[in-house]
Amino acid sequence: MTVKAIHGEYPVVMMDSVDRFHGNQLVYIGWDYHTSISTANAYPLPPDMPFAALTGAVLPSVLGPHPEFPLIEWDKVEWMLDGKLFHPNMGLSLKDNGIGHKSLIRFRTPGLKGYNNTGN
Amino acid sequence: MAKKLNMRKRYELLTRGLGWEPTYQSKEKVFSNESYEGIKITDWSKWEDPFRLTIDAYWKYQAEKDKKLYAVMDSFAQNNAHLNLADATYVNALKLFIQGVTPLEYQAHRGFARLARQFSGEGAQIACQMQSLDELRHTQTQIHTISHYNKHFNGMHDPFHMHDRVWYLSVPKSYFDDAKSAGPFEFITSVSFAFEYLLTNLLFVPFMSGAAFNGDMATVTFGFSAQSDESRHMTLGLELIKFLLEQHEDNIPIVQGWIDKHFWRAYRVLALVSAMQDYMLPESPMSWKEAWEIYFVENAGALFNDLARYGLRMPKYHEQATAEAEHLSHQVWGTLYNYAHAASMHFWLPDEKKMDWLSEKYPNTFDKYYRPRYEMWAQMAKEGKRFQNGGLPQLCQVCQVPMLFTEVSKDDPMQISYRSSEFNGEKFHTCSDGCKDIFDHEPEKYVHAWLPVHQIFQGNCGGAAIPDILNWYHFKPEDGGDYAGSADETRWKAMHGETTGAASSDTESAEEKAAA
Ligand SMILES: [Fe+2]
Ligand SMILES: [Fe+2]
Ligand SMILES: [Zn+2]
Numbered sequence: 001m002t003v004k005a006i007h008g009e010y011p012v013v014m015m016d017s018v019d020r021f022h023g024n025q026l027v028y029i030g031w032d033y034h035t036s037i038s039t040a041n042a043y044p045l046p047p048d049m050p051f052a053a054l055t056g057a058v059l060p061s062v063l064g065p066h067p068e069f070p071l072i073e074w075d076k077v078e079w080m081l082d083g084k085l086f087h088p089n090m091g092l093s094l095k096d097n098g099i100g101h102k103s104l105i106r107f108r109t110p111g112l113k114g115y116n117n118t119g120n
Numbered sequence: 121m122a123k124k125l126n127m128r129k130r131y132e133l134l135t136r137g138l139g140w141e142p143t144y145q146s147k148e149k150v151f152s153n154e155s156y157e158g159i160k161i162t163d164w165s166k167w168e169d170p171f172r173l174t175i176d177a178y179w180k181y182q183a184e185k186d187k188k189l190y191a192v193m194d195s196f197a198q199n200n201a202h203l204n205l206a207d208a209t210y211v212n213a214l215k216l217f218i219q220g221v222t223p224l225e226y227q228a229h230r231g232f233a234r235l236a237r238q239f240s241g242e243g244a245q246i247a248c249q250m251q252s253l254d255e256l257r258h259t260q261t262q263i264h265t266i267s268h269y270n271k272h273f274n275g276m277h278d279p280f281h282m283h284d285r286v287w288y289l290s291v292p293k294s295y296f297d298d299a300k301s302a303g304p305f306e307f308i309t310s311v312s313f314a315f316e317y318l319l320t321n322l323l324f325v326p327f328m329s330g331a332a333f334n335g336d337m338a339t340v341t342f343g344f345s346a347q348s349d350e351s352r353h354m355t356l357g358l359e360l361i362k363f364l365l366e367q368h369e370d371n372i373p374i375v376q377g378w379i380d381k382h383f384w385r386a387y388r389v390l391a392l393v394s395a396m397q398d399y400m401l402p403e404s405p406m407s408w409k410e411a412w413e414i415y416f417v418e419n420a421g422a423l424f425n426d427l428a429r430y431g432l433r434m435p436k437y438h439e440q441a442t443a444e445a446e447h448l449s450h451q452v453w454g455t456l457y458n459y460a461h462a463a464s465m466h467f468w469l470p471d472e473k474k475m476d477w478l479s480e481k482y483p484n485t486f487d488k489y490y491r492p493r494y495e496m497w498a499q500m501a502k503e504g505k506r507f508q509n510g511g512l513p514q515l516c517q518v519c520q521v522p523m524l525f526t527e528v529s530k531d532d533p534m535q536i537s538y539r540s541s542e543f544n545g546e547k548f549h550t551c552s553d554g555c556k557d558i559f560d561h562e563p564e565k566y567v568h569a570w571l572p573v574h575q576i577f578q579g580n581c582g583g584a585a586i587p588d589i590l591n592w593y594h595f596k597p598e599d600g601g602d603y604a605g606s607a608d609e610t611r612w613k614a615m616h617g618e619t620t621g622a623a624s625s626d627t628e629s630a631e632e633k634a635a636a
Contacts, residue, residue, distance in 0.1 A: 003565045004303065006156050012564050014546060016574045026577065028514040028549065035534050036493050038455040039522045041511035044577040062511035067496070082540070082547070102547040104514075104538060118492040119534025 018101040025101040027094065029054070031063060032108045036120040040104065047095040051088045054105075068112045080106040131172045138242045153238040157303035160368035164241030167363055170355035171247050178250055182257065185345045189261060192341040197268050206334040207402040208273065208612035209603055214266055214339065215275045215465040216396050217327055220292045222262045223283035227296040229255035231307050238304045247356055248308075254349040265342045272615075273608050275464040275599040282464060285581070286593050287572035288392070288456075290520045294569065295389045299382065301565075306378050308360055314382035314435075317357035318423075320350060321415040322390055326397035329405040365430040372431045381561070383435035384554035388519035391452050398449035398478065399470060407481035409445040417442055437554040443528045446482060450490040455524045457497070458509040462586060464595045466603035469494050469501070489534065506602070512573045516551035517566050518558045525551045543567060 003010040018025050025047050030040025041062055045054075055074050063069050079086045081097075082104055088097050099105065114120040125133070142150050154161070173181075195201075205211070232252035236245050270276040283289045299310040328343035364371045394408035406414075416438075424434045453467070460467040470478065475494065478486045500507050513522035527535045539556040540549045543563040550556040559566045575581050582592025590600070598607040 003562045004156050004158070006152060006303075010564050012544065012567060014544060014567055015569065016567075016571065016578075017546065020578045022579065024577070026574065030514070030536055030538075032536070033534050035451070035524075035526065035536065036454065036496065036507070037509060038451075038458045039513040039524050040536065040538075041509070042514045042573050042577070043511065062509065065500070065505060065507055065510075067500075083538075100547070102549070104540065104547075104549065106538070114534065115496040116492050118489055120489070120493040120496060 016102070021101075025094070025099075027099060028102070028104045029059065030104070030106045031066075032106055033113050033119045034063075034066060034068070036115065037063060037066060040106070045094060047099075048093045050091060050093055051097050051099075052090040054094075055090075067115060068109070071112060072109050076110050078108040078110065080108075128172060131169070131174055134174045138245075139240065147240065151238055151240040153234075153304050154240055157305050158374055159303075159305045159364060159371055161241070162367055164239075164244065166366065167241050167243040168359055169243040169247050170359045171250055171352050173250060173352075175250075178253075181348075182253075185348070186257075186261070189341055189345045190264070193265060193268065193338055196338040201335075201337060202269060202272055203615055204335045208608055209400065209466070209468065210330075210334040210336065210402055211269055211273045211608065212275075212465045212467075212603070213327065213330055213396050213400045214269055214336070215273075216392065216400070217339075218262065218266045218276050218279045219282050219286070219289055219464065220392060221323070221327075222259055222266075223280055223289075224292055224296050225255050225258040225262065226280070227293075227300060228311060229253075229259060231296070231300050231311060234300075235304045235308060251312075251349075251353055251356065254353070258346055258349070261342055261345060265338050268338060272611065274596065274606075275466075277596075278594040281594050285572075286464070286595075287459075287515075288463065290570065290572050291392060292389050294520045295385050298385060298565075305364065305374075306382075308357075309364075309375060309378040310382035310386075312353060312357035313361050314379055315386045316350065316353045317361075318383060318420055318435075319386050319390060319416070320354065321419075322411055323393055324350065325411060325415065326393055326401075326405070326408075330397065330401045333403040333405050334401060361427070361432075362430065365432070369431075376432055377561070379432070380436040381558050384437055384441075384552075384558065385519060387441050388516075388521055388551075388555070391448055391521055394449035395452035395456060398481075399453045399467075399474070404477065407478075408449045409481060412442065412445040436557070437552070440529045440552065440554065444525070446485045447489075447526065447528055447533055450478075450482070450486065450493075451524050451526065454490070454493060455513070455522050458507070459513070460601050461508055462590065462600065464593070464599040466601065466606050466608060468603045469498055485533070512576065514549060515571050515573050516555050517548045517569055517571070518550055518555035520569065520571060521551060523549065523551045 016026070021044050023046065024044035027043050027045050028040045029043065031037060043058060045058070060069070079088055081088075081099060086098075086105075141147070148155065202211075229252050232248045232255060236249040236252055239245050239248060266276055283293055296311075299307045302310070324343065324346075328340060331337075331339035331343065361375065364375050397406075397408050397411065398404065420434065420438070424432065456463065456467045457469070475486075475491055479491065482490075497507050513524075515521070516523055523536060523538065525537050526533050527537045537552055538549065539552065540547055541556060541559050541563065542548070543559075544567070546567075548559055548563070548566070550559050572581070576584075576589060582588045587597075590597075603609055
């Protein structure tokens with residue numbers, strides 16, 4: 001269905017197209033079963049950034065305060081990219097890992113199911 | 121002597137016949153908004169106006185109500201009646217109201233003014249004109265009522281500016297922007313039926329009985345003054361739906377689609393109200409879940425039984441909304457707590473008494489999921505590590521609420537619910553099946569969403585650092601954060617002669633604020 005308009009065709013302006021983010025792309029990252037963090041977070045990141053920088057710098061800066069964060073064993077983490085299981089190559093860039101503008105990355109941490117196993 | 125006419129006859133004589141057949145321009149051009157949505161009106165004279173008020177009677181009633189209301193407000197101010205509040209934390213509910221709801225009243229005023237111009241039926245024009253005036257009056261009386269609190273507490277100084285910019289206020293704003301940028305029939309179905317008829321009690325009851333329970337007589341009086349208007353607005357919503365369905369059977373699927381959409385959108389706006397109701401009110405009249413069961417499950421169930429003969433069914437995904445009632449307020453409050461540093465009101469952890477009340481009201485969920493969360497946060501705060509989210513949240517493309525909702529209907533309530541769509545080669549994320557359906561139906565519309573988080577990253581919101589953004593919102597540093605230790609708390613204590621760490625200067629600042 002297209003939007004009905006009084007005159008002519010309804011215009012389309014892509015408000016969040018990648019060219020508006022000053023060389024970055026948006027990436028959303030959520031930690032499953034840790035809802036005390038409330039939501040996945042949005043990050044503007046350079047597409048050439050190595051994936052390892054996510055786990056080494058980006059995520060600690062935001063998720064670090066969660067009591068289970070220091071306990072994460074990164075080699076055991078299960079990743080999902082845009083709804084599909086995913087095995088990132090830590091040395092490759094976001095782009096070369098297939099992570100696009102506005103991709104959603106989710107991760108699960110076996111053995112860590114939130115504060116006292118409550119999903120928090 | 122002329123026979124005295126009854127109200128109805130008099131109304132008909134005074135309103136009908138106001139229209140005429142235009143000759144300089146075609147009727148389609150004069151009422152250019154009336155047909156493009158596909159709604160078919162065969163006979164406007166069948167419109168039964170629910171207001172049946174002539175403008176002279178309208179002025180008289182409203183003037184009387186205003187007189188009473190302003191008298192109460194004056195005496196409230198003269199007696200410094202804010203001192204009788206149950207607690208100053210209550211004032212945060214008023215902050216949410218003035219920032220989130222009052223600007224919607226103004227949006228409603230504008231929307232109905234447009235309808236008064238665009239509908240070609242005279243009865244409908246008059247009804248919309250009066251509702252437009254009502255909504256403007258609501259805007260003004262709310263500003264006047266709350267302006268007294270603005271003298272003594274923070275965060276209420278620039279609500280209209282905030283409404284256009286702030287991340288959590290984009291939720292109510294975008295709902296109304298959506299309705300206002302649609303055609304006139306969709307707007308009135310959205311606002312008069314989905315919002316005012318179906319859901320208004322869920323907005324007004326918590327605020328107004330919350331005010332009554334917590335000693336805020338000024339807001340209670342405003343509520344009474346608006347109530348008679350609201351009942352007219354609700355009647356308009358229902359009459360309108362019946363009128364559209366009786367006019368042409370082709371209208372049924374269009375109207376059903378709008379009800380589905382605007383029910384879901386309005387419900388998502390109410391997520392903020394649920395958190396206010398369960399957490400901000402020191403004395404709580406009823407829980408969100410109780411209110412949902414009475415005002416939606418029971419009332420709407422009966423209503424849609426009646427409407428079934430017109431071919432309408434309950435709004436899509438209403439079962440999900442009902443299932444979410446066990447979780448909604450806790451999830452939203454938790455998110456607000458995460459971002460208290462970026463708000464123009466205060467948040468806090470519920471105390472033991474409140475948590476016990478929540479356990480009682482939410483026996484299936486509170487102790488299992490949400491009490492542990494608050495215990496974790498209380499422990500962290502005690503260790504000097506008050507939890508806050510240092511990033512920015514992913515937002516739903518449609519409702520613009522941070523994507524905090526979970527898979528409650530799939531029996532997986534601690535898993536965030538993620539939905540996505542593709543349009544024009546780009547990914548779009550939504551919080552629920554309800555929001556995804558709305559996106560997929562009109563993706564061209566929702567790609568235009570002004571999402572506060574994305575706008576910040578694009579550099580359109582005053583800067584990259586949080587203080588720059590808050591400044592652009594017109595927030596002052598003392599407006600947000602935890603209630604404990606806030607300027608509001610200090611002032612409240614000083615008003616009651618309690619001393620805090622910096623008592624002498626606190627008294628001073630209270631006076632300064634009052635003088636400002
Ligand atoms: Fe109103
Ligand atoms: Fe209204
Ligand atoms: Zn949504």
